[in-house]
Amino acid sequence: MLLGAGQRIVFIGDSITDCGRRDAAAPYGVGYPSLVRAFVDARHPERELTWVNRGISGNTVRDLTARWDADAIGERPDWLSVMIGINDIWRAFTPGREAEAVPIDEYERTLRTLLRRAVDATGCRLVLADPFLIEADVDEPQRAETDRYAAVVAALAKDFEAVHVATQAAFDRVLRHSPSSRWADDRVHPGLPGHAVIADAFLTALAG
Template sequence: MHVFARKFLRIVICILPLVAMRQDNRLRVIFFGDSITQAGVSPTGYITKMNEILKLKGQDSNYELIGAGISGDKVYDLFLRLEADVLSKKPHVVFVYVGINDVWHKTLSGTGTDPDKYVKFYEGLIKRMKAENIRVIICTPTVIGERTDASNPQDGDLNQYSKLIRDIATRHNLQLCDLRKSFHDYLTHKNPENKEKGVLTSDRVHLTDEGNRFLAEQMLEALLQK
């Protein structure tokens, strides 16, 4: 072997363990949810934007952000795929962001999730993740319609399920990311015309570019909390 090639090989052999160590030291964060999270890894999605913000802060090498969202999922679906899509990846932190379809599908197809079952499966998720010493951050559902005068058809259910999430956070001493409140506060100031969509969402549920930016900021603030 040429002398230069041997020297290069020795350098590579020395560097590779350091690179692997650096990779292993990153905080692995999984975002577990539905179509909003599935779209979060798109070029304009909220997870992508979180990575961009971290890069601007010079902190992107400290985190590995992984999307685990599937369109249409409810809390029961998350419970069924927890092992394959979350636990097998050995995360340090998991954001659980589910509830829109549990409410919305009651109207769309009659296949939503009753409150008692929602809590039961949600707490089942938490129990299994806490057993693996995972830091769990739970999120209240956001919006199905952007009107701020309580006239969106699902506002009552979303408020009820958000309260369930807040109660779960208190009961299990978990960190809460109260997206329901954050979205309502934002829309109160930024939606003076009381439009049902077009500010943070494109269709009353799925996020615009501004919606993804705002969600990224809320998630990142929660992640960086000590």
């Protein structure tokens, strides 16, 4: 397990990370951050870890930029987990919201800048999780675009020597045996079993 005793782990991202953490499910939400926290604490209670969820539904990298100082750097993480990009892509496929989509070059440039700022300001280590689409057909246009953005995240993980969580690959594994609808109604927002797929990928990556 890569997480050390007494460390502070901050999750930041969009609705997949938020998952009700600002409402009835405060402060951790009911998604993968809550599952990762629960299993890590159960397996390693002696490490007395602190967990923080700073996901906000609907966010893109542009939104993260506006709140990065407060919600990432200001939280003084030892580990900063970032999953962002689904909305950056999805908006391009949402009628009337195309202008809100974030082109891949802007996405890469913005995310790289944010990560560098966080590491330089706090000395944190990074966990970078791919954006995903729960869709088995790799030629489907939104899935194909998602794979391009996920490749950006994988490259950034190498550049920053970050822990890389291959969430798309995790969903591809289960999609070989079951339909997308088993994991999410809209291919984007997982139910609890889908969040368990993500959490399992996190736990495997953090095992070292």
